[in-house]
Amino acid sequence: PPDVERLGRSTWTFLHTTAAYFPERPSPGQRANMLLLLHALPTLYPCGHCAEHLGREMERRPPDVRNRVALSRWLCETHNEVNERLGKERFDCSIRSLDERWKDGPSD
Numbered sequence: 720p721p722d723v724e725r726l727g728r729s730t731w732t733f734l735h736t737t738a739a740y741f742p743e744r745p746s747p748g749q750r751a752n753m754l755l756l757l758h759a760l761p762t763l764y765p766c767g768h769c770a771e772h773l774g775r776e777m778e779r780r781p782p783d784v785r786n787r788v789a790l791s792r793w794l795c796e797t798h799n800e801v802n803e804r805l806g807k808e809r810f811d812c813s814i815r816s817l818d819e820r821w822k823d824g825p826s827d
């Protein structure tokens with residue numbers, strides 16, 4: 720079975736980075752593909768109990784793919800739900816903090 724921690728770090732890196740570079744004004748096709756990508760995870764993610772939790776969380780709070788900022792925040796809150804469950808710290812979901820971590824790097 721995969722190393723759930725390493726898989727998790729890599730997957731969050733991919734998802735947060737992809738959200739950080741999602742268009743400010745996505746086309747209908749870009750929105751639809753992002754929804755397909757996210758909705759595939761609860762069936763394909765190779766950590767069964769993680770996938771199950773994510774599926775339930777996505778039913779409770781459906782992905783917001785309207786634009787880059789909405790998607791980045793939604794993903795941050797979804798990751799925070801996992802953090803909380805695992806006893807990890809919550810991340811500040813302001814777009815400033817998210818961009819600093821996943822897009823621009825620290826300003827100084």
Ligand code: FAD
Binds near residue numbers: 726795802810820
């Ligand atoms: P990670 O949580 O992997 O975070 C990586 C980096 O992301 C952090 O160092 C920080 O810089 C940044 N970050 C942290 N929080 C946020 C946030 N809210 N928004 C933006 N950036 C942030 N593990 C389990 O044991 N049980 C589970 O049920 C489980 N479910 C998961 C579901 C999904 C969809 C994914 C992708 C992973 C899941 N994991 C689960 C793995 C878990 O979330 C962590 O990835 C793993 O424990 C390693 O944690 P970490 O402390 O290295 O940092």
